[in-house]
Amino acid sequence: RKEVEQDPGPFNVPEGATVAFNCTYSNSASQSFFWYRQDCRKEPKLLMSVYSSGNEDGRFTGQLNRASQYISLLIRDSKLSDSATYLCVVNYPRTSGTYKYIFGTGTRLKVLA
């Protein structure tokens, strides 16, 4: 089983739609959770950190379910500019005290006019 799994998509949605992605992780010791956005042939950029209480940033909402070991990203009122690949990132502590960041392969979103 992969450490972090995402549905690769693509998710094709019309402008204005609401879309949700899930990401499952296998290591119960995972402590920090992130969603990054990656545009084609560009570097990943942080969209949000995801906390146990859930968090909202404008049209974007991140949720964490530790019991079922998944995080989700909800995008409301999709815009054409939201078209990108969304990477789930999870980290857990190494014995050295640093943290290992595990990247999912990404979910591709295409918002259609």
Next chain:
Amino acid sequence: NAGVTQTPKFRILKIGQSMTLQCTQDMNHNYMYWYRQDPGMGLKLIYYSVGAGITDKGEVPNGYNVSRSTTEDFPLRLELAAPSQTSVYFCASSYGTGPYEQYFGPGTRLTVT
């Protein structure tokens, strides 16, 4: 702040050649990382550094070397390039480890033929 910068943006190498990928950050981050991203795959950690003079192997270190003589610079050395090293290489940095986001450079697209 320029953030994380990488040079070159593109490079074509012949099998057996060597090169150094440069990475510089101006955010005074202690932690720096080198990743490679292959099509359809998540980012894989090559090497990381927790401060000047301290480096450690990631998941896929074979065929690469790093050094960290200053806080700002973290070059990646490819010795005896092989076609399997064809990839996009991203350098990243973070203030700390754990709940801290990573900031990525724009990447280097390397082709080995």
